Amino acid sequence: MTFIRTIKGTQDILPGQSHRWQALETTIRNIMDRYGYKEIRTPVFERTELFARGIGEETDIVSKEMYSWTDQGGENLTLKPELTAPVVRSFIQHNLGGQSPINKLYYIDALFRRERPQKGRYRQFHQFGIEAFGSEHPEIDAEVIALAMALFSNIGLTGLTLKLNSIGSPECRRNYRNAIRDFLTPHFDELSETSRNRFEKNPLRILDTKIPHEIEILNDGPNVSDSWTEEDKTHFNEVCALLDAMGIQYELALRLVRGLDYYTRTTFEITSTALGAQDAICGGGRYDGLVETLGGKPTPGIGFAAGMERILLALGEESSSSSTNQVYIVGLGDAVRPTVLELAENLRRNNVATEFDTLRRSMKAQMREANKAGVKYAILIGDQELASGQAEVKDLSTGDQQKIALDALVAHINSLPF
Numbered sequence: 001m002t003f004i005r006t007i008k009g010t011q012d013i014l015p016g017q018s019h020r021w022q023a024l025e026t027t028i029r030n031i032m033d034r035y036g037y038k039e040i041r042t043p044v045f046e047r048t049e050l051f052a053r054g055i056g057e058e059t060d061i062v063s064k065e066m067y068s069w070t071d072q073g074g075e076n077l078t079l080k081p082e083l084t085a086p087v088v089r090s091f092i093q094h095n096l097g098g099q100s101p102i103n104k105l106y107y108i109d110a111l112f113r114r115e116r117p118q119k120g121r122y123r124q125f126h127q128f129g130i131e132a133f134g135s136e137h138p139e140i141d142a143e144v145i146a147l148a149m150a151l152f153s154n155i156g157l158t159g160l161t162l163k164l165n166s167i168g169s170p171e172c173r174r175n176y177r178n179a180i181r182d183f184l185t186p187h188f189d190e191l192s193e194t195s196r197n198r199f200e201k202n203p204l205r206i207l208d209t210k211i212p213h214e215i216e217i218l219n220d221g222p223n224v225s226d227s228w229t230e231e232d233k234t235h236f237n238e239v240c241a242l243l244d245a246m247g248i249q250y251e252l253a254l255r256l257v258r259g260l261d262y263y264t265r266t267t268f269e270i271t272s273t274a275l276g277a278q279d280a281i282c283g284g285g286r287y288d289g290l291v292e293t294l295g296g297k298p299t300p301g302i303g304f305a306a307g308m309e310r311i312l313l314a315l316g317e318e319s320s321s322s323s324t325n326q327v328y329i330v331g332l333g334d335a336v337r338p339t340v341l342e343l344a345e346n347l348r349r350n351n352v353a354t355e356f357d358t359l360r361r362s363m364k365a366q367m368r369e370a371n372k373a374g375v376k377y378a379i380l381i382g383d384q385e386l387a388s389g390q391a392e393v394k395d396l397s398t399g400d401q402q403k404i405a406l407d408a409l410v411a412h413i414n415s416l417p418f
């Protein structure tokens with residue numbers, strides 16, 4: 001039979017790796033609690049229209065990267081490629097805004113984009129992120145960014161750069177789009193095919209180019225700050241002042257445009273020097289018009305999402321063992337089997353992580369297994385011990401051995417240092 005492998009761009013998280021994911025998830029949940037964000041979980045698939053309208057028809061995500069299909073009932077559905085649109089949908093559908101003027105939500109989830117796979121870029125990947133609804137003021141922008149930086153520092157990520165921009169109000173965006181078009185018109189013939197296609201539909205995306213001669217042309221081009229309204233400028237300056245007050249360092253990135261169309265005003269990305277070409281750990285910003293675009297009452301919002309595979313790549317392999325077992329019961333002979341299982345059950349009920357052999361192996365093989373499992377203590381029971389109502393407790397780090405009555409074992413193990 002031929003073997004069926006994973007789909008390109010997807011990966012298994014194997015037992016040797018899952019503890020790293022769990023540790024990251026635990027830190028995320030702790031920090032979210034600290035900042036007052038509550039978890040929201042949304043379905044794996046939604047109507048395609050939600051993403052088309054929310055993210056924008058002309059974005060790379062919607063125009064070429066979505067896993068979409070028509071189901072048996074004729075509905076156009078899509079595996080979620082991002083979470084802001086679904087969270088906004090849920091916010092509107094359940095009238096969360098009517099229940100509280102501020103809603104601070106977080107998620108940890110798997111997403112799907114049909115991108116060209118490479119290191120740090122997958123077709124199924126994981127994000128954690130936050131979305132805060134209800135305030136248009138810079139305080140929440142600063143809190144959202146502070147949370148991201150605190151979380152990354154807590155897990156030990158270094159070499160990070162926070163790139164900060166404001167894409168302005170819709171009016172500013174419109175003006176900036178025209179300014180970019182005007183500036184590029186005399187250079188149109190020098191542009192790549194991709195950029196020429198973007199010229200009409202989505203000229204701001206041309207700023208994302210990686211082609212050296214296009215970057216050179218754009219060096220003399222207009223900055224978004226030239227198109228800011230007075231309110232945009234004040235808002236951005238206040239965000240910067242609050243970040244300064246919190247001691248958070250940032251780089252101004254007046255050419256930073258994000259690949260999703262819903263952004264207004266504050267936009268940011270955090271990059272890591274520990275990553276290669278795909279160096280964005282996290283991206284986010286304000287989307288004050290999105291709730292309305294998706295059919296809700298006008299409500300300001302801001303958030304970010306961070307790629308969890310990229311975070312783990314940037315952290316590098318850690319050496320710590322994934323073992324949580326504390327005790328291994330080494331049983332010898334047919335007669336001791338019920339006692340081994342009874343004892344294991346008793347220890348586990350009393351919060352001791354316990355392992356025993358289910359392959360009926362020799363004592364030597366079981367001791368080897370105990371050492372491999374990284375446990376601190378082995379409990380040895382053979383026919384003799386059973387007859388005397390005692391077991392040997394062996395400290396595997398020192399080799400010390402002690403006889404303990406079977407009915408006192410659980411209490412004894414619980415009194416030992418681990």
Ligand code: HAM
Nearest residue numbers: 082084121122125280281282283284285303304305307
């Ligand atoms: P995004 O920039 O598309 O934003 O994705 C955020 C992060 O997800 C990226 O910085 C990256 O770390 C990770 N990521 C994206 N695509 C992939 C991929 N193919 N493989 C691995 N990691 C990837 C959003 O998704 C917005 N919804 C963020 C947001 C939330 N804005 C406001 N609220």
